[in-house]
Amino acid sequence: MRAQFRNRIRLVLALIVLVALLIVIRLYFVQIVHGDDYSQKADRQFSSGGSGLFDRGAIYFTRKDGTLISAATLQTGFLLAINPQTLQDPEAAYSAIISAASSSLSMDHDAFIAVAAKKSQVYIEVAHHLSEPVGTALSALKILGVQVLRERWRYYPGDELASQSIGIVSYGSGDALAGRTGLEAKYEDTLSRSGNALYKNFFTELFSNVGNLLVSPKDAREGDVITTIEPEVQTRLENDLKKVNEKYSSKQSGGIIMDPSTGAIVAIASYPSYDSNVLQNVDPTRLGDPLVEQVHEFGSIMKPITMTSGLDSGVITPDTTYNDTGCITVDKKTICNWDKKPRGIIPMQQIIEQSLNVGASWIATQLGQEKFRDYFTKIFGQKTGIDLPSETGAMLGNLSKPQQVGYDNMAFGQGIAITPIQMIRALGTIANHGQMVQPHLVSAIRLNSGIERDLDWSQTTQVFSAAATRETTTMMDAVVDEKLENGTAKISTMSVAAKTGTAQLTDGHGGYYSDRYFHSFTGFFPSYNPKFIILLYTDDPKGVQYASETLDATFLDLVHFLIDYYNVPPDRGVATSTDSR
Amino acid sequence: MSNIHAHIPFSLTTICSGGIAVLVVTYIGLIAVVMSYAALTIEFSQSVKTDESVLATMEGQYLSTVASITSTNYAAAGYSLPVATIFVPTKSVTALR
Numbered sequence: 135m136r137a138q139f140r141n142r143i144r145l146v147l148a149l150i151v152l153v154a155l156l157i158v159i160r161l162y163f164v165q166i167v168h169g170d171d172y173s174q175k176a177d178r179q180f181s182s183g184g185s186g187l188f189d190r191g192a193i194y195f196t197r198k199d200g201t202l203i204s205a206a207t208l209q210t211g212f213l214l215a216i217n218p219q220t221l222q223d224p225e226a227a228y229s230a231i232i233s234a235a236s237s238s239l240s241m242d243h244d245a246f247i248a249v250a251a252k253k254s255q256v257y258i259e260v261a262h263h264l265s266e267p268v269g270t271a272l273s274a275l276k277i278l279g280v281q282v283l284r285e286r287w288r289y290y291p292g293d294e295l296a297s298q299s300i301g302i303v304s305y306g307s308g309d310a311l312a313g314r315t316g317l318e319a320k321y322e323d324t325l326s327r328s329g330n331a332l333y334k335n336f337f338t339e340l341f342s343n344v345g346n347l348l349v350s351p352k353d354a355r356e357g358d359v360i361t362t363i364e365p366e367v368q369t370r371l372e373n374d375l376k377k378v379n380e381k382y383s384s385k386q387s388g389g390i391i392m393d394p395s396t397g398a399i400v401a402i403a404s405y406p407s408y409d410s411n412v413l414q415n416v417d418p419t420r421l422g423d424p425l426v427e428q429v430h431e432f433g434s435i436m437k438p439i440t441m442t443s444g445l446d447s448g449v450i451t452p453d454t455t456y457n458d459t460g461c462i463t464v465d466k467k468t469i470c471n472w473d474k475k476p477r478g479i480i481p482m483q484q485i486i487e488q489s490l491n492v493g494a495s496w497i498a499t500q501l502g503q504e505k506f507r508d509y510f511t512k513i514f515g516q517k518t519g520i521d522l523p524s525e526t527g528a529m530l531g532n533l534s535k536p537q538q539v540g541y542d543n544m545a546f547g548q549g550i551a552i553t554p555i556q557m558i559r560a561l562g563t564i565a566n567h568g569q570m571v572q573p574h575l576v577s578a579i580r581l582n583s584g585i586e587r588d589l590d591w592s593q594t595t596q597v598f599s600a601a602a603t604r605e606t607t608t609m610m611d612a613v614v615d616e617k618l619e620n621g622t623a624k625i626s627t628m629s630v631a632a633k634t635g636t637a638q639l640t641d642g643h644g645g646y647y648s649d650r651y652f653h654s655f656t657g658f659f660p661s662y663n664p665k666f667i668i669l670l671y672t673d674d675p676k677g678v679q680y681a682s683e684t685l686d687a688t689f690l691d692l693v694h695f696l697i698d699y700y701n702v703p704p705d706r707g708v709a710t711s712t713d714s715r
Numbered sequence: 716m717s718n719i720h721a722h723i724p725f726s727l728t729t730i731c732s733g734g735i736a737v738l739v740v741t742y743i744g745l746i747a748v749v750m751s752y753a754a755l756t757i758e759f760s761q762s763v764k765t766d767e768s769v770l771a772t773m774e775g776q777y778l779s780t781v782a783s784i785t786s787t788n789y790a791a792a793g794y795s796l797p798v799a800t801i802f803v804p805t806k807s808v809t810a811l812r
Contacts, residue, residue: 140726140729143729143733144729144732147729147732147733147736150736150739150740151732151735151736151739154736154739154740154742154743157743158743161746192767203774203777203778204770204771204774207767207768207770207771207774208764208767208768208771209768209771209772210764210765210768211768286764289768289771289775291771291772291774291775291777291778292775292778293775293778293779295778295782365778365781366781366785369778369781369782369785370785373782373785373786
């Protein structure tokens with residue numbers, strides 16, 4: 135009896151072991167032998183899966199209240215592919231597809247038939263970025279030789295918004311999608327996703343990669359990028375630049391709005407730009423960011439730098455006077471004021487207020503070549519280190535030559551070519567009490583683990599004394615209060631420091647055009663504790679000579695917009711009302 | 716020794732086999748739990764991706780609305796600028812990083 139019972143127990147155990155073995159064998163085949171097939175099938179059905187689907191971290195704008203808005207994210211949909219070898223009736227298939235997709239799929243009939251005739255191929259993609267309803271409708275057709283596959287792609291909700299700074303993702307020389315320009319390229323390591331498919335081979339992971347199941351090194355690297363760009367300010371800047379460019383038929387216009395105390399860029403744009411979602415017909419030269427890659431001679435907005443250098447070194451004070459003769463000859467070259475008129479004996483204030491080239495040259499002479507070189511090398515001698523790729527350095531050849539005329543020209547912004555980002559950093563030094571900050575677009579990385587890692591941009595360089603920058607600021611203040619639009623631009627409750635610049639364009643043969651200009655405009659407010667610094671430029675505007683004509687309205691529009699939008703408190707006058715524009 | 720042996724109803728081999736069988740079944744059960752967990756994870760992850768996609772579309776609508784408001788010429792629409800605006804101090808909402 136006992137022996138019989140034992141035999142039964144053994145039999146039951148043997149059966150259990152047998153069943154277990156069968157299940158294990160089945161799992162082995164499902165997971166390892168046919169793992170890839172099931173993975174792809176899951177992708178197609180979209181009931182699960184994710185293997186092979188494009189994945190990438192997001193880039194965010196930051197609204198003024200801290201809300202994150204996607205600048206670059208992912209869109210999910212379907213692609214349509216055919217197998218010409220199994221597609222029996224291309225005409226009928228085309229009709230069925232067009233009928234099912236209604237008007238949301240534009241596929242050329244002749245192109246479809248031509249592709250279907252390529253019988254030597256087994257897989258040809260004929261349509262991309264199909265929406266969920268269209269993909270579902272096409273799947274339901276179940277046409278032999280027509281595949282509807284799940285697809286994910288890079289999507290930029292703002293279309294053109296900050297496109298040159300955000301950058302693009304595309305195929306390079308290899309077959310991998312990667313960031314090619316802008317932040318997409320600069321933060322490629324953070325944004326790219328390696329082996330992050332949703333489908334995991336359990337056995338493979340368990341036996342060959344058990345460490346990654348517990349602590350993944352990717353989690354310390356991969357994440358989303360949070361920028362300092364404020365979408366509404368960015369929209370305003372782009373809109374204003376477009377208006378200027380179209381009004382004056384300029385070659386290009388650009389602008390940057392930055393917090394001078396931190397270097398955080400609130401808006402950065404140039405026009406013309408491009409729509410990141412539609413790259414088929416984009417001029418490749420527009421893909422880069424001209425604000426960090428192109429150098430310009432900015433003209434008179436350099437004068438505040440020259441003035442502050444002179445004040446900081448002690449060779450001049452605000453009360454110093456000089457005799458302005460209208461034109462001077464240096465190294466057999468003539469330097470003149472914009473109107474060639476002499477002003478007589480005048481104080482330093484007038485050099486900024488009336489934008490006098492002779493006065494700026496006089497300060498350069500007082501500084502001497504060595505001191506002038508020291509200041510300008512400290513400010514422009516190195517790249518800013520902004521977190522954008524392909525940053526260009528300044529062209530400072532005149533600093534290494536003995537001719538004084540080169541220094542005199544640089545004093546008012548000719549004979550020195552720098553990038554817009556270098557220029558706003560230099561001018562930001564005046565706004566930031568002599569401290570030079572590092573301009574940046576990204577404030578933090580949000581890791582996949584959910585931890586937000588702030589980037590450190592706190593390194594600053596003291597270039598000028600706070601006293602020298604304050605004296606220059608007072609001079610720039612007078613430009614808005616007394617000169618701009620004949621004094622009507624003055625805001626009674628907000629001090630605004632500004633300077634215009636008009637530079638002659640180089641003709642490419644060592645000289646300058648007499649009738650083609652580069653206009654620039656800079657300013658910051660509140661003057662003595664600035665929240666924002668603005669730099670604007672327009673290249674080769676037609677039918678207009680001075681920057682005060684082209685960019686003053688744009689500058690003032692941005693100033694008033696920022697005051698309203700950020701609710702910037704008044705810093706002078708009656709503290710209860712502001713002028714309206 | 717023989718007395719002890721007499722009190723054990725099954726042989727050592729049987730007990731070991733039984734133990735192995737229980738372990739195997741437990742192992743398979745664990746696999747089933749892990750697979751179910753993986754399936755749910757995949758489903759939820761995909762759900763998140765789909766929701767993100769919907770959100771991206773909404774963000775696109777928001778940004779295009781902002782662009783539309785910014786480019787609106789209110790003067791052309793018959794509105795005029797106020798004579799003066801009053802500054803009302805509020806808690807700053809600036810979140811510059």
